[in-house]
Amino acid sequence: MERFAPADAALKAGNRDEGLRLTAEQLTLDPNAPARVYQNFTAMLVRHKLYDQAEQWAKLATDRYPRDLELWNILGVALRRLDRHAEGLKALDRAIKIDPKNLAPQINRGNILNDLKSPAAIDVFTKIIRQQPTNAEHQRSLGRAYWFAGDLEKAEMRFNLAVKLKPDYVDAWLDLTSLSAETKGPVETLPILERAVRALPNDQRMRESLGVMLRRAGRNKDAETYFADLLTELGEQAWIHYQFGLTLADFDRDEANRHFEKAHELAPDNADFQLALAESYSRTRSGDEAGNLERAYQLLKPIIDKVGGGAGPVKVASDIFVRVADYDAADALGDFQHLGRLWASNGRHTALLSHLARVRTSQDRDELVHQHRIWAELVEAAVARRPITHPAPRTPNGKIRVGFMSSDLRSHPVAYFSLPLFEHYDREKFEVYCYSYYTGQEDQTQKRITDMVEGFRWNPDINDRDAAQLIANDQLDMLIELGGSTHMNKITVMGYKPAPIQASWLGYPHSAGLKAIDYLIVDPFMLPERDGLLIEKPLVLPHGWFALSSGAFNERVAVQNPAPVARNGYVTFGTANNPYKYSRDMVRTWAKVVAQVPNSKFMFVRPESGSASFRNNLAALFASEGVSADRLRFEAVRGAHLPFYNEMDISLDSFPQTGGTTTCESLWMGVPVITLVGETLFERLSYSSLMNGGLPELCARDTEGYIAAAVKLGTDPDRIVELRAGLRERMRASPIGQTTQFAHDFFGLIEKAVTG
Numbered sequence: 001m002e003r004f005a006p007a008d009a010a011l012k013a014g015n016r017d018e019g020l021r022l023t024a025e026q027l028t029l030d031p032n033a034p035a036r037v038y039q040n041f042t043a044m045l046v047r048h049k050l051y052d053q054a055e056q057w058a059k060l061a062t063d064r065y066p067r068d069l070e071l072w073n074i075l076g077v078a079l080r081r082l083d084r085h086a087e088g089l090k091a092l093d094r095a096i097k098i099d100p101k102n103l104a105p106q107i108n109r110g111n112i113l114n115d116l117k118s119p120a121a122i123d124v125f126t127k128i129i130r131q132q133p134t135n136a137e138h139q140r141s142l143g144r145a146y147w148f149a150g151d152l153e154k155a156e157m158r159f160n161l162a163v164k165l166k167p168d169y170v171d172a173w174l175d176l177t178s179l180s181a182e183t184k185g186p187v188e189t190l191p192i193l194e195r196a197v198r199a200l201p202n203d204q205r206m207r208e209s210l211g212v213m214l215r216r217a218g219r220n221k222d223a224e225t226y227f228a229d230l231l232t233e234l235g236e237q238a239w240i241h242y243q244f245g246l247t248l249a250d251f252d253r254d255e256a257n258r259h260f261e262k263a264h265e266l267a268p269d270n271a272d273f274q275l276a277l278a279e280s281y282s283r284t285r286s287g288d289e290a291g292n293l294e295r296a297y298q299l300l301k302p303i304i305d306k307v308g309g310g311a312g313p314v315k316v317a318s319d320i321f322v323r324v325a326d327y328d329a330a331d332a333l334g335d336f337q338h339l340g341r342l343w344a345s346n347g348r349h350t351a352l353l354s355h356l357a358r359v360r361t362s363q364d365r366d367e368l369v370h371q372h373r374i375w376a377e378l379v380e381a382a383v384a385r386r387p388i389t390h391p392a393p394r395t396p397n398g399k400i401r402v403g404f405m406s407s408d409l410r411s412h413p414v415a416y417f418s419l420p421l422f423e424h425y426d427r428e429k430f431e432v433y434c435y436s437y438y439t440g441q442e443d444q445t446q447k448r449i450t451d452m453v454e455g456f457r458w459n460p461d462i463n464d465r466d467a468a469q470l471i472a473n474d475q476l477d478m479l480i481e482l483g484g485s486t487h488m489n490k491i492t493v494m495g496y497k498p499a500p501i502q503a504s505w506l507g508y509p510h511s512a513g514l515k516a517i518d519y520l521i522v523d524p525f526m527l528p529e530r531d532g533l534l535i536e537k538p539l540v541l542p543h544g545w546f547a548l549s550s551g552a553f554n555e556r557v558a559v560q561n562p563a564p565v566a567r568n569g570y571v572t573f574g575t576a577n578n579p580y581k582y583s584r585d586m587v588r589t590w591a592k593v594v595a596q597v598p599n600s601k602f603m604f605v606r607p608e609s610g611s612a613s614f615r616n617n618l619a620a621l622f623a624s625e626g627v628s629a630d631r632l633r634f635e636a637v638r639g640a641h642l643p644f645y646n647e648m649d650i651s652l653d654s655f656p657q658t659g660g661t662t663t664c665e666s667l668w669m670g671v672p673v674i675t676l677v678g679e680t681l682f683e684r685l686s687y688s689s690l691m692n693g694g695l696p697e698l699c700a701r702d703t704e705g706y707i708a709a710a711v712k713l714g715t716d717p718d719r720i721v722e723l724r725a726g727l728r729e730r731m732r733a734s735p736i737g738q739t740t741q742f743a744h745d746f747f748g749l750i751e752k753a754v755t756g
Contacts, residue, residue, distance in 0.1 A: 004037065016048065027057070035065045042074045046081070054078035062091075069098040073105045080112050088112050103128055107138070114144050121145035136166035140175060147175075152183050152385075167199040170206065177209060183385050185465055186217035204239060211243050218463035223247045238267035242276060250439045250488065253284050271306035272313075274299055279316045282323065290610025290636050297324050297613050304329070311346035314339065319354060319580070323608060325617035327584040336364055344374035349485035349513070354580045356510060356657040356682045365533060365680050372513030372535065379495040379514060388468050388496045394475040399428075400754050402747075403471060403499060405435040406482035406507060407489050409456075410446040413661040414482050414507050416552035419445075422452045424743035429751070433474055437462065437488055445551065468496035477501065477754045480521070484508020501753055503539060506546065509660065509682035511535035519753065521545075521746075525688040526681050533680040539749055543735030544692045545685075547742035548664060553731075559670040560646040563724040565717045572633075573714065574603035574648040574671075576641050577662050579614070581654035587618060590652050591625035593707055597714035602652075603633040605644045610636030645669030649720050650713055655706070658686040667693060667731050670724035674710045676700050693727075693734045 004026055011019030023041050027033055038061035045054035058075035065071055072095035079088035089112055095105035106128055113121035125142035132138055143158030156179055162172035173196040180189040193210040200206045207230065214223035227244040234240065245259035260277040267273055282296035300320050307313040314333050321330040333339065336358050343351035352371060359365055394401075404421075408414035425432060433455040436446070442458070450456040457470060467490055471479060479499035483489030484507045494502055495514050503519035504512055511520060511534050519539040526545055527538055565571050573594060594602050602622070608614040619629045635644055642665060645651075651666040653659050655676040659666070663673050663686040675686035677699050690698050698713070700706035713719060731737050 004033070011044075020044065020048075020050075024053075024057070027060075031060065031064065035061070035068050035071065038065070039068070039070045039074065042071065042078070046074060046077055049081070051078050051081040055082060062094075067098060069095045069102060069105065072098065073108060076105065076108050076112075080108065080115065085112050085116055103131065107141075110141055110145070114141060114148065117148035119145070119149040122149060134165055136162040136169050136172060139165060140169070140172040143172075143175060147179060152179065155179055156183075163196075163199070168203075170200060170203055173200070173206060174209065177213070181213065181216070182382065185386055186213050186463060187466075189213055190217060208239060208243060211247070215247055216463070218461045218466065220247060220251065220461050236262070236266060238263040238270065238273060241266065242273050245276060245280065249280060249283075253280065254286055256280055257284060271303040274303050275307050275313055275316055278320060282316075282320050285607075285638065288610070289607045289638060290614070293320075293323060293608060294611045294613060296320050297326070297611070301329075309334075309342075311342050311348050311351070315343060315348055315351045318351070322354065322582070323579050324611055324613040325579060325582060325587070325621070326613065327617075336360070337367055340368065340371040341374060344371040345378070347375065347378055349375050349491060350487075352510075353484065353486065353508065357581045357583055357586075357654070359656045359678075359680075359683075362679065369511065369533060369535065372511055374513075376495070376513030376515065376535075379492050380516075383492075383495040383516075386465060388465065388472050388498060390472050391475060399431045400477045400751060401431045401433065401475065402750055403433045403435060403474065403476040403479040404482060405471070405479060405490070405493065407436050407438040408483055408486070408507065409434055409436050409449050410438055410440075411443050412445075413552070415445050415449065416549045417506060417546040417661075418482060419449070419549040419551050420547045420739035420743050421746055422449055424740050425747055430747055433457065433476065435459075435467070435471060437467065437490055439488055464490050464492045465496065468493045468498045471498035472496075478503065478750055480505050480750075481512075481517075482507045484510075484512055503753070504536065509657070509685060510680070520681075521749070522681065523688055523692075525691045526684045528680045528684075530679065539753060541742075541749060542745055543738075544742065545688050545736075547736050547739040548668070548731065549739065553664070553668050557642040557669070559724065559728055561670070561721075561725050563649050563670070563717070563721045564647050565649045565720050570599040570601060571597055571649045571714045571717070571720070572601050572603055572647060573597075573650050573652050573710070574605060574633075574644075575652055575654065575662075576605040576644070576665070577654040577659050579606065579608055581657045581659075584621065586655055587621045588625055589655075589703055589707060591622040591627050593652060593710040593714065594622070594631060595626045596707070596711045600714060601631045601633055602627070603635060603644070603648055605635045605637060605641050605648075607636055607638040609634035641665075642669055645671045649724075650674065650710065652710060653686050656683045658683055660685045663689050664731075664736075667727055670727045672698055672713065672720070672723045672727065674698050674700065674706060674713065676703065676706045689736065692736045693730055695730075 006022050010022060042054050042058045055078040058071055058078055061071045062075055072091050076088045076092035079091060089109060092105045092109040106124060110121050110124035113124060122145045125138055125145055129138050129142060139158050139162040143155045146155035146158060159172055159176035163169055163176060177189050177192050180192050190213055193213050196206045197210055211223050211226045214226055224247050227240055227247060230240045241259040241263035245256040248256040257280050260280050263273040264277050278296040278299035281292045284292040297320055300317060304317060318330055318333055340355050359368060406414055432453040434449060434453050435457045437460055439460045476499040478501040480503045481491060481494055482505055485491045486507055491512050495516050497516045502517050503521055504517050505521035513535060517536050520534055520536040521539045523541045523543060523545040528534060590602060594600050615634050619632055622632060645666060648671050651671045651673045653673050653675040656678050658675055666673050667689060673686055675690060677684055677687045687699050698709060700709045
């Protein structure tokens, strides 16, 4: 054993790497070392998370000492850490066969079964607990086994027993609170976390979890106070600033950034904190928005390999990469099926909105429907565990009571399109209630809607279940959600079925996924071309999907005639569509159009235009089709974009996810839109507007037709001038310009759905 003395000395001196290297060197030179050398060596490799090396040396050792239980046990642990579960179970079975009474390999075998969420773990840990009933770790493991098997009462009992046996057992407390949040909700979980903090007053994870649960319970102001108090008590700690930033993000973005910056400053090597800072800057609209985006991108790039493949980090990375048109980096995150299922299975419905633009094939469209159902099944299971109560039916008053749920009933496109309904509904036949969870300040549009309807329930801090109960208490006949999972909206409320009839309209251009939503309100042009692409039943309006409210579509910005081509001598194509709808192939299609129209230019009217990365990445794609950078124009603007349509001749629609508001604005400003019509709803929004406006020649059915239609119009300046001169009046005279008739049709559809 003298030959291992230098290795032992290095390890005792704290030089781990040198000690491990010297041990491996000696074992390679002479593998006839005693079993205990292999045991100590492989155990140390596992402790230091060098699992590949541990597995390699443990295999060599078990070949040399096939009757050594400890070596087989270590091999099983290493294989488990490498996610090679089947091999790990075989190794542990060998250890158990050597000594069936030794609990160590049985415990590790149970751990693998729990990793696999196999109900067989229940039997393993039940037998172990018979021998060691006061072992808190075993009680927790059995609780997890019951949890994975769906026996939640027994799981809760075991977790409670674990923390009773070992009050400072952090992992058991975390399991207990997670299970409670899942089965009872965040409000009921808060007392458990308060107990945990009393038992572990100095544990960061427990104190952090309490603040997070306050936030999840909708008590954002309490969470804000809680983290402020922690900073006073504990001083400048990165994790407190990080959680403080998350708490403030939807209420005060600039202050949230300050906390994220501090967290990053205090812990510069923490990739999670850096990612949070990147995400927050990408969402910051104040100040230099493009500069904020560029900073977010530069913060993200160096940590992309460190943030892991979890649903949250991948969504943040995808959003930022797509927004600056770095499609290579976005593609590296995963393929369509992998990303969609990752997000859906982790409750990230919001991510599926940006996923629409990634659809390429009919199989993708079917897969997208499946992904929405994956998400919905999680919601439906959670709702079943904690249903709301429904009051007795209200006394009939001869009126149909309708609810509209959206956090965008303010100065927002959703409000602009829905305003005609609030302005023109028949108050002798209908009562209208609105529900908003907007976290900002009330504006004039929200005040106006509030004054027009019977009830406007505005609850920024309410949780989903309580929001559903509030709606149920209003005893609606029908509830219509207008926001999907877009920012500050609560699509999961629909899962509680707070109204007997429920529908989706306007805010989310796809089936949300929930079986509790009975209808999806569409028009004849938006109906998908084949069955299976909608989960809900279609409720079909006779003409258009919406009407142009005078609040947004008015004369404040005039159309300048003649068209820019008459003034400039060349055609200017352009877009104001959000970059989350862009893709590499789509941008290159735009470039092919520009390349085929001599001297034409392309204009991006987007706040991202101020980002150098956005400009450079798009310029590279245009260059690949022979369009030089001097033919591109970037206008960095948010909100005040309508005047730029007076410098654009033709708008090229995004695809497969087409424009909605953007298409209407373009047409209103006299700029014709070329669209590509696809199979399913989100590929047909612009088609609906154009067909209602009597412009079928602007609607193509494939990319070749799209290019041909754009080139044909782009080389016909007289037609461009003619269209521009009459588009606003054409829109005003079309079905989507008839606000009173639209409201009549819409409420007629509601009446039919409610009364049958």
